[in-house]
Structures are given as structure tokens and as C-alpha cells.
Amino acid sequence: MERAMHKSTLLMAGAVLALSACASQPAPEPIAGLPVPGAPAVGEVDAPDLVVVISVDSLSSQLLEEYLPLMNGGLARLSREGTLFLNAYQAHSMTETCPGHATLLTGSHPARSGIIANRWIDIDRPADERVIYCAEDPDAPGDDMVISASPLKVPTLGAYMKAAHPGSRNVSIAGKDRAAVMMGGRQVDQRWWWGNEGWISDLDRPTPPVVAAATVATQTLIDAGSTGLEMTEYCAAKPEVIAEGQWRVGDGRLGWAAGDSGAFRRTPGYDGAVLALGAALIDDMQLGRSSDAPDLISLGLSATDYVSHAFGPDGGEACLQMFSLDRNLEGFLDLLDARELDYAVVLTADHGAPHLPERLALQGIQTGRMAPDLNSSAIAEVERQLPELPENWVAGEAPYDMYVARDLDAGLRAQAIAALKATYAAHPQIEAVFTREEIEATPMPAGNPANWTLLQRKRAGHDPERSGDLAFVLTEYRTPIERPGPTFISHHSSPWDYDRRVPIAFYRPGQAPVNRPDVARTVDILPTLAAHLGLSLGGTEIDGVCLDGVHGKRCGN
Numbered sequence: 363m364e365r366a367m368h369k370s371t372l373l374m375a376g377a378v379l380a381l382s383a384c385a386s387q388p389a390p391e392p393i394a395g396l397p398v399p400g401a402p403a404v405g406e407v408d409a410p411d412l413v414v415v416i417s418v419d420s421l422s423s424q425l426l427e428e429y430l431p432l433m434n435g436g437l438a439r440l441s442r443e444g445t446l447f448l449n450a451y452q453a454h455s456m457t458e459t460c461p462g463h464a465t466l467l468t469g470s471h472p473a474r475s476g477i478i479a480n481r482w483i484d485i486d487r488p489a490d491e492r493v494i495y496c497a498e499d500p501d502a503p504g505d506d507m508v509i510s511a512s513p514l515k516v517p518t519l520g521a522y523m524k525a526a527h528p529g530s531r532n533v534s535i536a537g538k539d540r541a542a543v544m545m546g547g548r549q550v551d552q553r554w555w556w557g558n559e560g561w562i563s564d565l566d567r568p569t570p571p572v573v574a575a576a577t578v579a580t581q582t583l584i585d586a587g588s589t590g591l592e593m594t595e596y597c598a599a600k601p602e603v604i605a606e607g608q609w610r611v612g613d614g615r616l617g618w619a620a621g622d623s624g625a626f627r628r629t630p631g632y633d634g635a636v637l638a639l640g641a642a643l644i645d646d647m648q649l650g651r652s653s654d655a656p657d658l659i660s661l662g663l664s665a666t667d668y669v670s671h672a673f674g675p676d677g678g679e680a681c682l683q684m685f686s687l688d689r690n691l692e693g694f695l696d697l698l699d700a701r702e703l704d705y706a707v708v709l710t711a712d713h714g715a716p717h718l719p720e721r722l723a724l725q726g727i728q729t730g731r732m733a734p735d736l737n738s739s740a741i742a743e744v745e746r747q748l749p750e751l752p753e754n755w756v757a758g759e760a761p762y763d764m765y766v767a768r769d770l771d772a773g774l775r776a777q778a779i780a781a782l783k784a785t786y787a788a789h790p791q792i793e794a795v796f797t798r799e800e801i802e803a804t805p806m807p808a809g810n811p812a813n814w815t816l817l818q819r820k821r822a823g824h825d826p827e828r829s830g831d832l833a834f835v836l837t838e839y840r841t842p843i844e845r846p847g848p849t850f851i852s853h854h855s856s857p858w859d860y861d862r863r864v865p866i867a868f869y870r871p872g873q874a875p876v877n878r879p880d881v882a883r884t885v886d887i888l889p890t891l892a893a894h895l896g897l898s899l900g901g902t903e904i905d906g907v908c909l910d911g912v913h914g915k916r917c918g919n
């Protein structure tokens with residue numbers, strides 16, 4: 363069964379590739395986006411013709427450390443035969459998909475990119491329009507959400523590449539819209555994510571036949587259903603637990619009922635579908651075929667995150683997912699090799715993930731999920747202390763930012779913020795509460811993020827325009843879910859290292875493997891790739907620094 367499913371995802375890649383051979387390339391269109399300062403190529407560099415950036419959603423370093431010695435596929439190849447940083451950090455808080463992906467190719471912390479969380483609140487809007495999704499155009503007319511890169515305040519690698527080489531193409535594909543949007547940025551030639559009934563895009567352009575074919579192939583796979591993978595001996599040894607006394611997890615096999623696209627997302631087949639479309643577009647657009655203008659393709663593999671949320675990152679299900687990911691990536695790398703492309707790969711993650719509290723308990727760490735009444739009781743207490751507070755005086759809930767209405771009397775507003783801080787801080791599940799003033803008085807941290815204080819981690823994730831009046835940190839290992847559901851029993855987002863520490867692997871065929879023990883940050887990826895591509899960033903301010911010595915290259919030379 364395991365082998366059969368692996369084969370089916372790769373077969374799908376083959377089917378899509380076959381169709382792509384006769385598909386035409388979409389007509390180029392003028393691209394409107396952020397202005398990027400002129401950035402000519404500098405110096406002589408042995409730049410690759412194709413840069414492949416792979417984000418494995420929720421792949422913590424801890425997860426990779428466990429499975430890497432047991433793997434022999436594509437994930438192992440990228441990690442073992444590349445330059446591997448296991449002590450790399452998504453340095454900021456909140457450690458979520460949108461801000462995490464926004465650091466990867468911008469060199470910028472959320473404080474600079476503006477992508478502070480998956481959602482934030484605009485307290486000045488009417489109560490039913492306050493929640494802003496990180497990848498939507500908040501000013502789009504109508505009730506339907508319009509996916510857009512407009513909230514991203516900084517350019518991505520693709521824009522710098524285009525500024526230096528007008529012929530460079532920038533392609534972004536992911537299992538989640540926000541991953542595709544944040545990696546592709548504003549100046550993107552093709553952007554696709556799975557929208558439950560097909561591969562969809564925010565770009566107003568014709569759908570290439572190769573993408574239409576991928577929709578048919580993916581839908582066919584979903585409609586077929588699967589009983590899942592065969593449980594291996596290693597994965598079967600993971601303890602089964604009953605989360606919240608209701609949901610038994612640990613021995614799931616990652617199957618899906620015919621037509622159940624939600625369950626399909628929680629399987630390796632979902633990553634396979636993204637990789638298959640990526641491979642198809644590489645062929646269809648002839649990416650990486652020009653040594654004058656390098657191309658970029660970003661691939662967001664979301665299944666690990668969906669598996670982690672539904673079953674925890676530490677059960678038999680995540681175990682099956684890791685080995686399947688390893689094989690799916692092997693198939694993808696084989697396709698690149700077969701085309702004899704001069705390519706480089708960077709593999710990393712948008713955030714890590716905490717263990718399930720039920721499994722931590724087996725290890726002697728007694729913790730749990732957020733108290734269901736943590737927020738409601740704290741707000742009720744503040745309203746008891748300050749009965750003059752009007753309706754809708756506060757929005758948002760811990761551990762996300764809280765926003766206090768700005769039209770309150772200044773004295774009452776200050777009292778409300780102080781009362782919120784004191785009330786939350788007294789709760790045994792709360793580690794720290796910071797006010798906007800405390801965060802904004804903190805200089806932007808630099809250097810080794812392992813040594814940053816909680817306040818500094820919040821500072822790197824704070825945008826004065828979008829962040830709240832209060833920021834919260836739950837105690838370590840406390841799962842930030844007030845009301846768990848059957849596919850949502852585990853969640854990241856904290857400033858603790860299990861959510862921050864992620865791998866970064868730089869791989870280029872023929873380069874010597876190096877295991878780097880030193881610390882890196884995901885914001886360092888952009889300047890490092892820019893150096894490898896011979897790109898100038900045109901004096902744009904970023905937070906990352908070029909990582910010296912990757913693939914034997916010295917930064918600044």
C-alpha cells in the first residue's frame with residue numbers, strides 16, 4: 363500500500379509532465395508591483411540557472427533530527443549532501459504560516475514585512491470587518507475575500523531577480539494560498555494553490571493547459587480515495603494517545619475517503635500534487651534553461667502542517683508523512699536531474715511545532731491546552747473593575763494580540779490596558795504580557811536569536827501599524843488551542859524554540875556537504891541567495907545577512 367501510494371503521486375507527476383510537452387507558454391504580461399531599485403548583476407559568479415525554494419510547512423529541526431538518520435530519499439539528499447543548518451530560526455513571534463513564509467525570500471522579520479500573523483485586527487474598521495487575513499486585499503470591494511500580495515510591504519527574491527534580469531521568471535506553487543503569496547511576492551509570473559476544486563490563482567491571467575491538466579489529475583486522485591499507507595515498524599512504535607479524552611491519534615494511516623479534499627490535504631499525496639505541478643511548470647515554461655536570466659520556483663509543501671495539526675507532529679501519522687515526504691522529494695530531484703538543469707535548492711520551514719500535551723505527559727512534562735475560559739474570564743474581570751467600558755471596547759484574544767478601541771477616553775483606555783495586562787499576567791498559564799509601548803521601546807534585536815528575550819522575539823514580530831496593544835506568551839509547552847476539534851488538536855505560534863527552530867538546507871549538485879553547527883536565521887536566506895546569484899539588493903534595508911561559506915562562497919566577494 364505504501365509503495366502503491368508513492369507510485370501514484372509520482373505517476374501523477376508523469377501524467378502532468380506528459381501533457382505539458384505540448385502545452386504552450388502563457389503570453390507574458392506587464393507586471394505591476396513594488397518598485398525595486400536598479401540591481402545589476404555584480405562580479406563573476408557561478409550562478410545557478412534555476413533556484414528552487416522548498417518550504418515544508420511545520421518542519422521543525424527537532425522533527426528532521428529524528429528522521430534524517432533513517433532516511434535515504436530526497437529530503438536526506440538535500441540535508442546530507444548540502445550545507446545544513448539545524449540551528450536556524452524563524453526568530454520572531456507569532457510563529458505562523460504567513461509570517462514564516464514572508465521571512466523566507468524577503469530577508470525581513472515581520473516587523474518589516476508587515477506580515478505579523480495569519481490574521482490581525484484593524485480596530486478602526488466596523489466590528490464585522492475588523493479581521494484582516496494576511497494574504498487578502500483588505501480594500502477589495504464586495505463580501506468575498508480577494509487573495510492578494512498587497513499586505514506584503516517588502517520585495518521578494520523574484521523581484522530582485524527581475525530587476526537584474528528582465529527575462530527571469532518567478533513561479534510560486536503551494537498547498538496554501540498564503541504560502542504561495544508570501545514566497546512569490548508581488549512580481550510573479552505564475553502562482554497557484556489548491557482551492558478544493560482546482561488549482562487557482564490571484565493573477566488575472568489565462569490558465570495554462572498544463573495547470574488545467576494538473577487540476578484534472580489532482581481531482582482524479584482525490585476522487586479515487588485511499589485507505590492510506592502501510593504502517594511501518596518504526597512508525598507503529600509511536601505511542602497512541604487520546605487527545606482531550608476524545609480523539610484517538612497515533613495509528614492513523616493518512617488515507618482519505620473518495621472525494622474528501624479536506625482529508626487529502628493531510629496526506630503525502632497533497633505534497634506530491636504540488637511537486638507534480640511544479641515539475642510540470644518547469645517543463646512547460648522551460649525554467650532554468652537560460653544562463654543569462656536565472657529563474658525561481660517556490661514550492662510550499664503544506665501536508666506536514668496539516669498532519670501535525672490533526673495528529674500531532676510526534677505520532678505514527680507524522681512518521682509516515684516524513685518518510686513519504688523524503689520519497690516525494692526524491693522523485694522531484696530525479697526529475698530535475700533528468701533534465702540536466704543547473705539548479706540549486708533551498709529547503710526550510712515556516713515554523714516548527716510543539717509536541718502534543720498528551721505525549722509530553724508520557725515524557726514527564728505536565729502541561730495541556732489553554733483553559734477554555736482564559737480569555738472570557740480575564741475580560742470579564744477587567745469589565746468588573748472598569749464598569750464604564752462601552753460595548754466593543756476590545757478585540758482579539760490571547761495568545762494573539764489584543765486591541766483596545768482607540769476612541770475610548772485616553773485615561774480609561776490606559777486603565778483598560780493596564781488592567782488587561784495585570785489580569786492576564788496573573789493567570790498561571792501566561793508567561794508574559796507586553797504592552798505596545800514596551801515592545802516599541804525595545805530596539806530591533808540582531809545576532810543570535812537563540813539568546814533573544816521573549817520581548818525581543820515579540821519586537822521582531824511587531825508592526826506598529828498592524829500589531830495590537832497587548833502581546834501575550836503562554837507558558838512553555840502550553841498548547842495555544844482553547845477549543846480543540848478533531849482535525850485541530852495541536853498548534854504552533856509561540857515564541858518558544860520548538861516553534862522557532864527550523865532547518866535550512868542549501869543544496870547544489872556537486873558542492874561539498876557541510877553540516878553547519880552555527881546559528882542562522884530564515885531572514886538570512888535572501889541575502890545568501892542574492893550573493894550566489896550575483897544580485898545587488900540595491901541598498902534596500904533588510905534584517906538578514908549573507909551566510910558566509912555556503913557552497914564555498916565568501917559573502918562580499
Ligand SMILES: [Zn+2]
Nearest residue numbers: 420459667671
Ligand atoms: Zn500550521
